[in-house]
Amino acid sequence: MIRILTVEDEVIIRTALKRLLEKNGYQVDEAGSVKEALDSYDLGDFDLIISDLRLPGAPGTDLIAKSGDTPVLIMTSYASMRSAVDSMKMGAVDYIAKPFDHEEMLNTVQRITELHQLHREDDIIEISDTTFIELPKMVGSCAPMKRVYKHVKKSAPTDCNILIHGETGTGKELIARAIHQLSHRTNREVICVNCAAIPETLIESELFGYEKGAFTGANTNRIGLIEAANHGTLFLDEIGELPLEAQARLLRFLQEGEIRRIGSVETQEVDVRVIAATHRNLKALSEKGEFRQDLFYRLNVMQITLPPLRDRGKDVLEIASNFLQKTCDKMNKPEAHFTPKAIQALTTYHWPGNIRELENVIERAVILSDSEEIDYDLFDIDMELVQLETLDGDMEVSAARAANNTLKDSNEEGLSLEDYFQRFILEHQDQMSETDLARKLGVSRKCLWERRQRLGIPRKKAKTSGA
Structure with missing residues (x-):
């Protein structure tokens, strides 16, 4: 069972968080300060530490240096985002703003603990400084990327086929070039082919070449890209878009190490290291008959999965x-x-x-x-997908966060959420309509009315002109 330590001095918040995590299958221990956490527990025994930024005695960021390999998630109010960013620079795995909704907290915890488990299970090795000097374009040191570096370093010296999987824009070609650069073929060509960019009618002639007279327009002999990559590396990007007919010819090349130009009766041996890449699930496609299963297993000798940003x-x-x-x-x-x-x-x-x-x-x-x-x-x-402090410096609370949480939050002056609502309404109700107030606070008009009733803040009566 995944074990989590929560460090929070507010009992209400700590209790609610413990209840939420335990309800979803996590083992939770508690502490009210950094000192209590260090005195009571061995931080290395946990899979994750969730700590408030502002704690009595010492800030939650003090746990980062003492946690070893255990990731630390920092909780902070919206008004303290600058400190949250500083926390990440100090080594926090991530931060989460309060008040948070339950789904956001659970998703964040799941993501971090899964990556931490991945780090432990793979026994990820540290990549030497010389590797980064050799591969200057590779930036990042998160656990999934360390796993990628490990697989690149171990597979590059071999001649095994490699399948790189990852979303569009994650750097699959960069990884392919890194593998080539670390291999014994580094002084030879690396030929990159985007299978999705070549028309289906031309893909075979592009890959395998053709003889003069093989078809209309074939006025000269032409070598294919596989032959051009002889003794080097062939990178087939978007391999999932390759037509089935071309897949069959590619499979023979992988099995026999030889090719035959279109229109030729002779075959020739080639020595090519193949690296393929895709954003699609080739195994699922092969089960549906949309990608050759035998080709998938030929390519998938070693799979490297790139994490999304x-x-x-x-x-x-x-x-x-x-x-x-x-x-x-x-x-x-x-x-x-x-x-x-x-x-x-x-x-x-x-x-x-x-x-x-x-x-x-x-x-x-x-x-x-x-x-x-x-x-x-x-x-x-799309700024709607970004969490920012409002431009006037106040804290903006979304309806989901306000409705789903009873946890106290603080702005710069240490106000509770209820205090903040009351102050904001009293300061702005003369200049703003009820609709504008509700929109600014991130709640519905009904919710605003209910809070007025609970806090005893009557609506400002409209001024009437004298008779």
Whole structure:
């Protein structure tokens, strides 16, 4: 059973969190401060530590340096996002803003503990500094990427076929080139083929070549891409888009190590290392007859799975900073840096386009920026998917968070959520309608009315003109 330590001085929050986690199958221990956690437990015995940022005596971030390999998830109020970002720089695996809804907490805990289990089960080795020098484009040190580095390092010196799986934009071609660079074929060609970009009628002639007169328009002999990669590496991107007829010929090449040009009666031996990549589930496609099962097993000698950017934790900041520096250098612009809100946007956005989208976002921001500060409003992303402090400095609470949680939250002045509602309504009801107040607070008009009743705040009567 996964074991979690919660460190929180507010008894109400600690109890509610313990109840939520235990209800979903986790073993939970508690502490009210950093000192109590260190005195009562061996932090290495846990799969995850969930700690509030502000604790009596010492901040929750003090647990990061003492937790060893155990990941630390920091809880913080919306008004303390700057500190949350600093926590990630100190080594926290992630942060979660309070008040949080139950689903968000459970999803975050599941993601972190699964990655931690993966780290333990695979006995991931540390990659030497020389490896990173040899592969300067590979950035990130989260647990799933360490697993990728391990598999690259172990498989590269061999000649086994490799299947790289990952969403679009996760860097599959970069990994293929890294494998080639670390192999004994590094001084030979690496030929990259996007199977989805070649028309179905041309794919076989592109891969295998053809003899003069083999078909209309074949005016000369032409070598194929497989032959061009002889003694080197052939990278077949989007292999799942390859037509079944071409799959059959590719299978023979993998089995026999020989090819035959279209229109030729002679075969020739070739020595080619094959790396394939896809974002599709080839095993499922093979079971439906949409991809040859025998070809799938030939390619899948070694599978390397690339994590999506949203699952790479603090790697996002490292990659974004790397892109920022390179883009500034390329455009001859002064060294720039991200604002706190830009960092929040980078670390809370879902990144459906993965690393490719992140690179494009950073390049666009650098082009549009008029100063050395890169703020979030320069990012061309869906801001509805980003958690940010409101621009006037107040804390904005969504309806889901307000309705699903009874946990206390604090802003800069230490106000409870109820205090915050009361202060906000009293300060703004003269200038704002009930609809505007409800929208600003992130609740419905009915919820606003109910809170007025509970807090004893009558609606401001409309002024009437004298007779």
